[in-house]
Amino acid sequence: MQFVWQRAAALVVCASALSGCGGGGGGGGGGFLPLAAIPQLQQQQQQQQLAAPDEPIVESSSVSGLCTAPRTGIDPDTGAVFPDRSGSVDDEKRWVRGWIDETYLWFDEVPRSLRASDYATPVAWFSVLKTPQLTASGRAKDRFHFTQDTATYQSLSRGGVDVGYGIEWAFLSASAPRDIRVAYTEANSPAAQAGIVRGTRVLEVDGVDAVNGTDTARLNGGLSPVREGEAHSLRLRAPDGTERTLSLVAARVQRAPxxxxxxxxxxxxxxxxxxxxxxxxxxxxxxxxxxxxxxxxxxxxxxxxxxxxxxxxxxxxxxxxxxxxxxxxxxxxxxxxxxxxxxxxxxxxxxxxxxxxxxxxxxxxxxxxxxxxxxxxxxxxxxxxxxxxxxxxxxxxxxxxxxxxxxxxxxxxxxxxYGFLPQDNCGTTYFSIQFQxxxxxxxxxxxxxxxxxxxxxxxxxxxxxxxxxxxxxxxxxxxxxxxxxxxxxxxxxxxxxxxxxxxxxxxxxxxxxxxxxxxxxx
CATH class of the missing domain: 3.90.226.10 (2-enoyl-CoA Hydratase; Chain A, domain 1)
Structure with a gap:
């Protein structure tokens, strides 16, 4: 293809695996809206959202690379010097809004009443710039909007290198009583070297009860380390019923596809x-x-x-x-x-x-x-x-x-x-649906x-x-x-x-x- 493609798409998961994924506001009762009422509610929301005038939208190219913290050196994706120049948070937010308006598949469904000044960072601003529409079954039409640190993204997408234990966790139940299993492990990873196998259940993480404990921050931190060399204690129950406590140290793991x-x-x-x-x-x-x-x-x-x-x-x-x-x-x-x-x-x-x-x-x-x-x-x-x-x-x-x-x-x-042609700006790669x-x-x-x-x-x-x-x-x-x-x-x-x-x-x-x-x- 003559067009120089970059990256695309992804399914959004909860930022915190053991806490609920927010689905938007609602009444204090916490019940589900009847499906019959959804079209009417959507129409009302659209009218409210489109009523207020939006802030001016500029061409993304006019503010591209204007960064609060410009990078130096060579971009490994392009082989050229990073295009970053000195700019402001407002410049970065203006780039986000312009890029969404130009390329987002449902650009005309983004609420017009939103204002950049109400959001502290470009990432927070980006997170709300999407359609509020629902699928036929009542799920969010756009469940896939996300951002990623560019350097981390490049490492995984090109080389298949990630930081962790080499375990793919399956949350069969993410709320108490939790059921957290090993789906599979990567060869030569810390998990494989420790003899951890598919079906192993997590009972305890750094002394916190993984089944009924309330300290979800510690549980998430121990299950998903972010730094190489980070160590955590896990008590595990193997499929044959045997239990043991291990200290696992996060490493750079090469994924075998x-x-x-x-x-x-x-x-x-x-x-x-x-x-x-x-x-x-x-x-x-x-x-x-x-x-x-x-x-x-x-x-x-x-x-x-x-x-x-x-x-x-x-x-x-x-x-x-x-x-x-x-x-x-x-x-x-x-x-x-x-x-x-x-x-x-x-x-x-x-x-x-x-x-x-x-x-x-x-x-x-x-x-x-x-x-x-x-x-x-x-x-x-x-x-x-x-x-x-x-x-x-x-x-x-x-x-x-x-x-x-x-x-x-x-x-x-x-x-x-749906898919993305993700775009880096100022060290953050933005993923917004751009095609079906x-x-x-x-x-x-x-x-x-x-x-x-x-x-x-x-x-x-x-x-x-x-x-x-x-x-x-x-x-x-x-x-x-x-x-x-x-x-x-x-x-x-x-x-x-x-x-x-x-x-x-x-x-x-x-x-x-x-x-x-x-x-x-x-």
């Missing part, structure tokens, strides 16, 4: 399996290696485990989709078309807004231009849940858009057909997520990739019989947690990892 690539023998022939956790730049090489391995094994079907994949690079999603399918269905087809606001803020010709099904590598982590291997499958099974988001949903939607059968086994996906992605058939309306073909609860009693794990076992069975488990079966729809059934995530991770990113390879 693709794990557990294997072939499983079935009566219908060999079935491939891969655990795909992140659409990072490093995933490109890992996915190519995985497909080559499965192709050599002669698989007849494929199960992709994306239950914890929040998304990432859209080009990587396109590469994976091409490798799964055949040239007969993808040649000349659209993987995803990006629909922007009526201002066409990036001045794109129609062809420039199309992401094709890539047939060669993009150069993220393998040499550019290499022919991608093909499995040539007409169907694929995807293990899903409420943490399957954004670029992962693009894989599902775009394969369906060219006639590939995609069976979903697990829970409803998160519902994020639609497939080859023009479909992209899944703001409430994709429903599973077979509803199956997440199974923390078995390792991921174990053929006995509930979701994988169901996928294998469904491939052979075309029949979902009976509702009364264990780990099936009857035991789905409310969060899984309604697409509410239970992993707590950086919004960067819940993303739909478009990026120029370096």
């Amino acid at each position: 693709v794990l557990n690539v294997k072939t499983i023998g079935t009566p219908g022939g060999p079935v491939g399996y891969m655990q795909f956790n992140d659409h990072l730049a490093t995933a490109e090489a890992a996915l190519i290696a995985a497909v080559n391995q499965l192709q050599a094994a002669g698989i007849v079907d494929l199960v992709i485990d994306m239950r914890y994949n929040g998304g990432g690079l859209l080009d990587v999603a396109s590469e994976l989709s091409s490798m799964v399918s055949s040239g007969a269905v993808t040649t000349g087809a659209v993987f995803e078309r990006l629909v922007f606001n009526s201002k066409n803020p990036f001045r794109l010709a129609p062809a420039q807004a199309i992401v094709p099904f890539h047939t060669t590598s993009r150069g993220f982590s393998t040499p550019v231009g290499q022919l991608l291997p093909r499995l040539g499958l007409s169907r694929v099974s995807v293990l899903t849940g409420p943490d399957t988001c954004s670029a992962s949903e693009s894989v599902i939607n775009s394969l369906r858009g060219v006639g590939v059968t995609v069976n979903l086994i697990g829970g409803a996906t998160c519902g994020k057909p 992605g639609v497939n080859n058939r023009g479909f992209g309306d899944y703001g409430d997520g994709f429903a599973p073909t077979c509803a199956v609860a997440d199974d923390f009693d078995h390792a991921l990739g174990d053929p006995a794990e509930a979701r994988l076992a169901t996928a294998l069975s469904f491939l052979g019989t075309g029949v979902c488990p009976a509702p009364g079966s264990s780990k099936t729809a009857a035991s789905l947690r409310k969060s899984e059934a309604h697409g509410t995530p239970y992993l707590v991770r950086s919004p960067i990892r819940e993303s739909r990113l478009v990026l120029t390879p370096q």
